[in-house]
Amino acid sequence: MKAIYIRTSTTEQNPENQISDIELMSNKDYSIFKDKQSAWKEDKERPDFERLLNHIKASQVSDLYVWDLDRLYRKRLRVVEFFKLCKAYKCNIHSYRQSWLEAIYKIPSPWNEIVSDFLIQMMGWLAEEESNKKSERVKAAKRDKNGITFSYKGNKWGRKELNNNLQEKIEILREQGNTMRFIAKELNISIGVVHKYLVDFDREKIQKMLSSLIEQLMNSLIECKGKQTIQNDIIPLLPGIYCIFNQTKELIYIGKAKNLRTRIAQHNPKEDTIMKNTNIPFGEAVYCSYFELENQFKANQIEEILVKKYMPKYNEQYV
Numbered sequence: 001m002k003a004i005y006i007r008t009s010t011t012e013q014n015p016e017n018q019i020s021d022i023e024l025m026s027n028k029d030y031s032i033f034k035d036k037q038s039a040w041k042e043d044k045e046r047p048d049f050e051r052l053l054n055h056i057k058a059s060q061v062s063d064l065y066v067w068d069l070d071r072l073y074r075k076r077l078r079v080v081e082f083f084k085l086c087k088a089y090k091c092n093i094h095s096y097r098q099s100w101l102e103a104i105y106k107i108p109s110p111w112n113e114i115v116s117d118f119l120i121q122m123m124g125w126l127a128e129e130e131s132n133k134k135s136e137r138v139k140a141a142k143r144d145k146n147g148i149t150f151s152y153k154g155n156k157w158g159r160k161e162l163n164n165n166l167q168e169k170i171e172i173l174r175e176q177g178n179t180m181r182f183i184a185k186e187l188n189i190s191i192g193v194v195h196k197y198l199v200d201f202d203r204e205k206i207q208k209m210l211s212s213l214i215e216q217l218m219n220s221l222i223e224c225k226g227k228q229t230i231q232n233d234i235i236p237l238l239p240g241i242y243c244i245f246n247q248t249k250e251l252i253y254i255g256k257a258k259n260l261r262t263r264i265a266q267h268n269p270k271e272d273t274i275m276k277n278t279n280i281p282f283g284e285a286v287y288c289s290y291f292e293l294e295n296q297f298k299a300n301q302i303e304e305i306l307v308k309k310y311m312p313k314y315n316e317q318y319v
Helices: 015-022 047-057 076-088 101-105 111-141 164-175 180-187 191-199 203-210 213-220 226-230 260-265 296-310
Strands: 002-008 031-036 063-066 092-095 143-145 148-150 240-245 251-257 287-292
Touching: 002 015, 002 047, 031 047, 047 076, 076 092, 076 111, 092 101, 101 111, 164 180, 164 191, 180 191, 213 287, 240 260, 240 296, 251 260, 251 296, 260 287
Parallel strands: 002 031, 002 063, 063 092
Antiparallel strands: 143 148, 240 251, 240 287
8 A cells, every 4th residue: 555644734734735746756546644733743643643653564555655754753863763663564755855765765676775774874863963962952051040940031941830720630630540641632731741740749748748747657656466457447448658667666668558458457467478569577567657648649659758758778669
């Protein structure tokens, strides 16, 4: 199958103009794949491009025609990766505006393969050089003041803060178990914005809340007696954070749990062994304490912050 891929970025652009140009270098026997999307928003979904990729990976496309290589990707490194993929599945790429590609396909074998590989490698070098230059320009232009980054014009860098309404919607969708991609599509925001908010989710508030948390938990210690620990049903069947202390009430482990009651009951088992999923030797878990949370995501964040703050000896991650 021969395929034509068209991407237009504004309503003013007419895809027929691209098709008429491409037809000058191809016959009429082709399938057309069209997307309308800004050329710079490459994190957005392109339904027809995804369909085209599936056909290429199934070795169903022998020749792909585009008006310009930037219709595939704006970033040169992504174009290089796409060339490699097409080469692996024996799909030749043709471009109306980069007509020099045709000269490569006319070179006798095996020299055409050698030139093609060299071309892809050259494009990779150019992409890397372009990326390095861009990084240098960015670093040269920024100014730091009081921990905040500004441009040379004095404008604050970084994404704008989300309003409270969007923050609440992100939290609700995440608690329902949705992926970041789904949340971004549902709220019409980028995946990067969703990721940054979830990673930094209430970090400042959490830090303040945790400033003296361990000291508070030490005032409500429970003896670790395996399943006997939970016989009174005081410990809830909820996600949360729990802390393990030794005989001298030294904090030795901080953990998170989807179900606090079940997880705490696993500590200090009868058999002489190291605790499941921890490095705590038998007999060292003497006391425990906990606090519950409304969702597992917050537990992940708080565990990381607490471990970095107190560095218990049996916590390997984050230390």
